[in-house]
Amino acid sequence: xxxxxxxxxxxxxxxxxPVELKCNYSYSGSPELFWYxxxxxxxxxxxxxxxxxESIKGFTADLNKGETSFHLKKPFAQEExxxxxxxxxxxxxxxxxxxxxxxxxxxxxxx
Amino acid sequence: xSGVTQTPKHLITATGQRVTLRCSxxxxxxxxxxxxxxxxxxxxFLIQYYNGEERAKGNILERFSAQQFPxxxxxxxxxxxxxxxxxxxxxxxxxxGRTGYNEQxxxxxxxxxxx
Numbered sequence: 466x467x468x469x470x471x472x473x474x475x476x477x478x479x480x481x482x483p484v485e486l487k488c489n490y491s492y493s494g495s496p497e498l499f500w501y502x503x504x505x506x507x508x509x510x511x512x513x514x515x516x517x518x519e520s521i522k523g524f525t526a527d528l529n530k531g532e533t534s535f536h537l538k539k540p541f542a543q544e545e546x547x548x549x550x551x552x553x554x555x556x557x558x559x560x561x562x563x564x565x566x567x568x569x570x571x572x573x574x575x576x
Numbered sequence: 577x578s579g580v581t582q583t584p585k586h587l588i589t590a591t592g593q594r595v596t597l598r599c600s601x602x603x604x605x606x607x608x609x610x611x612x613x614x615x616x617x618x619x620x621f622l623i624q625y626y627n628g629e630e631r632a633k634g635n636i637l638e639r640f641s642a643q644q645f646p647x648x649x650x651x652x653x654x655x656x657x658x659x660x661x662x663x664x665x666x667x668x669x670x671x672x673g674r675t676g677y678n679e680q681x682x683x684x685x686x687x688x689x690x691x
Contacts, residue, residue, distance in 0.1 A: 509666065509682040551619065562670075563609055563632055564680065566619035
């Protein structure tokens, strides 16, 4: 069974401090990993996809297959980063690419 | 708005009732996904349709059903409602979703409250 675990429900950091949102997954095969973000009163939107290896809004995430982790990092938090962050995975080769989400981490950046 | 739209925004109903949630995908998207977000279960995949046909089922109860129409809009039908069905129901769409991952674009959700 596939599973995504985000151990922190809430993470509070000061503006300018580094941020790391943890994500661990369980999947037998080669999943695709994503980070989705939901800002206040906005819809869920894709932030990062592990395959693209991009840096979006200063955020990066590296897939560690050995530790089955996909932590989201940013060196200097900004107030506008305050939001709910969801880690998600999608299985490959099953003919359907629905997302399995973690329960989310609420990031609060303190000015 | 060319994004995913969902109606209604809010729905309040009583136990035992039946409701229909509607989703219009982005123009050109053939796949529609339904997700349920509740406090205890988080965001869970319910069902996917591709071009009118059911593609995959997740944790969808037998009391729930969905369909996708020729114009590609989708409806999620929830019947014999229970208090525990109170949740936020999201619809997402993607271009394909069969041969590889395509970015899923989410709608604003419908908040269902069962009293």
